[in-house]
Amino acid sequence: MYLRTVRSRGVEYVQLAHSRWKGGQSRPEILYNFGRKEQLDLDALRRLVKSISRFLEPEEVQSIQQELGLDWPFEFLGSRKLGGTWLLDGVWRRLKLDRAFNRLLSQRGYRTPVERLIFAMVANRALAPGSKLGMEHWVANEVWIEGLPEVEVHQLYRAMDFLLEAHDEVQREVFYSVANLLNLEVDLLFVDTTSTYFEIEDEEADTEEAEGFRKRGKSKDGRPGLAQVVIGFAVTRDGIPVRCWVWPGNTSDMNVVEEVKRDLNGWKLGRVVVVMDTGFNSEENRRILQGAGDAYILGEKMRLGKGGTPHEALKRPGTYKKLAHGLEIKEVVVQPESAAHRRFVVVYNPEEAERDRKKREDIVAEAEQRLAELGDLEGKEHSKAVCALRSHPTYGRYLRQTKTGALKMNRAKIRQEERLDGKLLVSTSDDGLSTEDVVAGYKQLWQIERVNRQLKHTVDIRPVFHRLEDRIRAHVLLCWLALLLIRVAENETHRTWNQMKLLLSTLELGIHRTHHGEVCQTNRVTQDQKALFEALHIKPPARYLAIPTPRSA
Structure with missing residues (x-):
C-alpha cells in the first residue's frame, strides 16, 4: 500500500493505492482519493500516520523515523552571545535597578516589559552600540536576555518615553539604590560637561514655543561647525556617575551651575563639596555652590586679563610643603581679615x-x-x-x-x-579642609574625564540617530545607565570593560531542537569567567537555561 500522484489535464492528484495481481501482472488499485495535491489536508495526513504507528512496535517507529531523517536527537538551531548580557543583568539586579524601575512602573499601566526593554537598550550601549531599529535583530538573533526573547522598535520607543517622563524619579531611585548598596561616599561630587555632535542633522531653529535643542556652540570635540548638545555628569570619588543632565548645544559651563546645584539639593544629600574645573569659575557660581551650607573646590586661571597677568595668589610669598608623592603645596589666603576672603592652594610639580x-x-x-x-x-x-x-x-x-x-x-x-612652570592653582570655600585634601580632591577630576571618554569611545554616544529633543534626552539617559554598570563592574573587578568583554566573548548559549521542544545549553564557564562573576557577586549561568517538559507517551 502506498501513496501515489497522477496528473490529469495539468493538475496533480494524490491517491492511496495498493498493487493487485491480475492476469499475471501487478496492477494498482485505488483505495482512496485525497484530492488535488495543492489542497491536501496535511493535518489529516498526520493524524493518519499517528494512527497507523500505534500498531507498530516503538523500535520500528524509531527505525522508520531515523531512515526518514526525522529522529535526529538534536537539531542545532544556532547560538547567542551570553557572557556580556549575563554579567550586566547581574549587576543591574544586584544594584536593584530592576526593582527601582518596577516600583515606578507599578503606578502606570504598561503591558509590555518596560524594565526589560530599558535594560536591553542599556546592555546594547555597553556591548554593541547601534540604532534602536537594529536592536530588533540584536535581541532576537545575537544575544540572550532573560525575559526578553524579542523586541519591536515601537516598544523600545515607548520605553524611552517612560524613561524621559520619569527621569527625575528614575535618577533619584537609581542613585539611592546604588549609593545604599555600594556605600558610596557622596560628600565629594565631581561635575563636568562635555558635548556630542550631530553629523547629519543641522542646527534646530528656535520657535515661539521653545528654543532649539540642537545648536552650534563651543565644541569639546573640535567640531565647531556642527550642531551639538551639551551633557553633564555628577561623579563620585569612586568614578560612579550618579546624575546626568542634557542642555542645548549653545549652553556654556557658566550657565549650568545653578541647575546642577538645585537638582543635587533636591536629593538632600547632606553637606556636599562640589569639585569643578576652571570653566565653571565665576563669582556668581561660587556664591551658588556655597548655598545650603555646601562648599566647592574649583580650578583657577593662573593668567588674568588680556595681558595674561599672573593671578594675585601666585604673587604672594610663602613656604611650600613637600608631599610624599613629590608635589609641593602652599596655602594663600587673599583678604584674610575680610568676610569676602578667598582661600587658594598653589600646587607645584617639579617634574x-x-x-x-x-x-x-x-x-x-x-x-x-x-x-x-x-x-x-x-x-x-x-x-x-x-x-x-x-x-x-x-x-x-x-x-x-x-x-x-x-x-x-x-x-x-x-x-x-x-615663574608659572609646573604650577596649578586651586581655590576652595571650605576653611576646614586641609590643603592636602583640597589638592587630592581636585586631582580626582580625572575620574569624570574618564567617564567622558567612555561616553564617547565605549558606549559610543555618537552617532546619535535621534533628532527630536525628547529622544535625544532619553538616549543620553540610556548611555548614563550603561556607564553606571560599566564603572561599577570596573571598580569591583579591577579590570577594564574591554578586558571583561573579551573574557566573556566565548560564553555562549547553544539552542537545540528536540522532540520535546527547544533546549538552551551554555558552554562551560572557564575559571577566569567564574572569578569575574564571583568578584561581582553574580551567580554564573547554569548549563541549561531552558529545558522542555517531556510529552506524555
Whole structure:
C-alpha cells in the first residue's frame, strides 16, 4: 500500500493505492482519493500516520523515523552571545535597578516589559552600540536576555518615553539604590560637561514655543561647525556617575551651575563639596555652590586679563610643603581679615615644571629662528609672513612689536612664564579642609574625564540617530545607565570593560531542537569567567537555561 500522484489535464492528484495481481501482472488499485495535491489536508495526513504507528512496535517507529531523517536527537538551531548580557543583568539586579524601575512602573499601566526593554537598550550601549531599529535583530538573533526573547522598535520607543517622563524619579531611585548598596561616599561630587555632535542633522531653529535643542556652540570635540548638545555628569570619588543632565548645544559651563546645584539639593544629600574645573569659575557660581551650607573646590586661571597677568595668589610669598608623592603645596589666603576672603592652594610639580621648561625652550628657539629668517624689519612695511608670525597662536605669544613696527622676542613674557612652570592653582570655600585634601580632591577630576571618554569611545554616544529633543534626552539617559554598570563592574573587578568583554566573548548559549521542544545549553564557564562573576557577586549561568517538559507517551 502506498501513496501515489497522477496528473490529469495539468493538475496533480494524490491517491492511496495498493498493487493487485491480475492476469499475471501487478496492477494498482485505488483505495482512496485525497484530492488535488495543492489542497491536501496535511493535518489529516498526520493524524493518519499517528494512527497507523500505534500498531507498530516503538523500535520500528524509531527505525522508520531515523531512515526518514526525522529522529535526529538534536537539531542545532544556532547560538547567542551570553557572557556580556549575563554579567550586566547581574549587576543591574544586584544594584536593584530592576526593582527601582518596577516600583515606578507599578503606578502606570504598561503591558509590555518596560524594565526589560530599558535594560536591553542599556546592555546594547555597553556591548554593541547601534540604532534602536537594529536592536530588533540584536535581541532576537545575537544575544540572550532573560525575559526578553524579542523586541519591536515601537516598544523600545515607548520605553524611552517612560524613561524621559520619569527621569527625575528614575535618577533619584537609581542613585539611592546604588549609593545604599555600594556605600558610596557622596560628600565629594565631581561635575563636568562635555558635548556630542550631530553629523547629519543641522542646527534646530528656535520657535515661539521653545528654543532649539540642537545648536552650534563651543565644541569639546573640535567640531565647531556642527550642531551639538551639551551633557553633564555628577561623579563620585569612586568614578560612579550618579546624575546626568542634557542642555542645548549653545549652553556654556557658566550657565549650568545653578541647575546642577538645585537638582543635587533636591536629593538632600547632606553637606556636599562640589569639585569643578576652571570653566565653571565665576563669582556668581561660587556664591551658588556655597548655598545650603555646601562648599566647592574649583580650578583657577593662573593668567588674568588680556595681558595674561599672573593671578594675585601666585604673587604672594610663602613656604611650600613637600608631599610624599613629590608635589609641593602652599596655602594663600587673599583678604584674610575680610568676610569676602578667598582661600587658594598653589600646587607645584617639579617634574611638570621640567617638562614645561623644555617645551617652552623649544618654542622660543623656533620663534627666534623664524624671526631671523624675516631679516631686519626696522621701518619696513609688514609682509604676510610678518603678520602670520605675529598672530601665530604658539610663537606669537613670545613676540612683541616695537613702536617702529619691528618684531622682537618678548623676554619679559618669557620670564613671567618661567615663574608659572609646573604650577596649578586651586581655590576652595571650605576653611576646614586641609590643603592636602583640597589638592587630592581636585586631582580626582580625572575620574569624570574618564567617564567622558567612555561616553564617547565605549558606549559610543555618537552617532546619535535621534533628532527630536525628547529622544535625544532619553538616549543620553540610556548611555548614563550603561556607564553606571560599566564603572561599577570596573571598580569591583579591577579590570577594564574591554578586558571583561573579551573574557566573556566565548560564553555562549547553544539552542537545540528536540522532540520535546527547544533546549538552551551554555558552554562551560572557564575559571577566569567564574572569578569575574564571583568578584561581582553574580551567580554564573547554569548549563541549561531552558529545558522542555517531556510529552506524555
